[in-house]
Amino acid sequence: MKRSALLCVLALLLGATAGLLLNFSQLDGRWLLASNAAAATTPSTALLSPYTTVSSVDPDSNAPLLDAGNAVLAALKKDDIQTLSTLVDPERGVTFTPYSTVDPHSDLTFSPDQLTQAGANGTRYVWGYTQGKGDPITMTLPEYLDNYVFNADYTQAPIIGVDSVLSSGNSLENVRDAYPGDRFLEYYFPGQDPEVGGLDWCALKLVFRDVEDNGTYRLVGIIHSEWTI
Structure with missing residues (x-):
């Protein structure tokens, strides 16, 4: 009995800690997760669990960023590269990363015209x-x-991370170091097949530059993530 009580207390403490670092709300039936200012300096790995404290987040505060992400996903879903190119930052272009670790020496970068x-x-x-x-x-x-x-329909991703890394495999998650000062959205599908223990998860990160800090976002990075061995 004492051991069970101790485990319950520890679970509640862990949940309270997660609630201090991460904010959740719902957006169109999907979970929206956002790092708060205190957690913004460190990439966070978070999954919804029975012990997660769900606190209120106003999706409207991130509306311009979410709108930019929606526009990119819509273009990708339609295979509309012409429209996608109009969403790319004209000064920096867009860098494609096939796995989680961004490598500026090998990842390909395209200007809008090159794309x-x-x-x-x-x-x-x-x-x-x-x-x-x-x-x-x-x-x-x-x-x-x-x-x-667009290996999955990320317009239907059940969880969206705002400046938050939602899951990781054995590849380094270095989006914050690779894109200092930029913002990103992660569209995340948890693993579905219980036989592989959730290792069939996948995610897509879209990285944006806030042009002149005025809430106008332009695409600068696309990062694909999945479990790798």
Whole structure:
């Protein structure tokens, strides 16, 4: 009995701590998770659990960022590279990262015009290397988007992280270090197959530059995440 009571107390304390660091609300039936100012300096890994304290978050405060993310996802779902290019930051372009770890030395970056051309010219690029085997990821832009960006319908992702990393495998999550001063959304699908212990999760991070800090967001990074061995 004493041991059970102690475990309950520990669970409640852990839940209270999570509630201090993370804020949850619902947006269109999906969970919206946002880091507060105190937690913003450190990437957080969080899953909804029975012990998570759910506190009020006003989705309207992040409305411009969420609208920018929705516009990018809509373009990706329609395979509309022309529209996608109009959402890319004209000064910095957009960098594609096939797995969680952003590597500015190997990840490909496209300006808006280069992105439009890549969508039409059928050129095959080396986007990086597969985890484990190390084979080159040689694909056209549409092929890459199908396999390493919109590999799931992220418009229906059940959990959205606002400046929050929701899950991670054995790849370094360095979005904050790679994009200092920028903001990001993570669209997250938890694992569905109990036979693999939740390792079939996947996520898509969209990184945005706030142009002149006026709430106008332009896409600068697209990061694909999944469990890797």
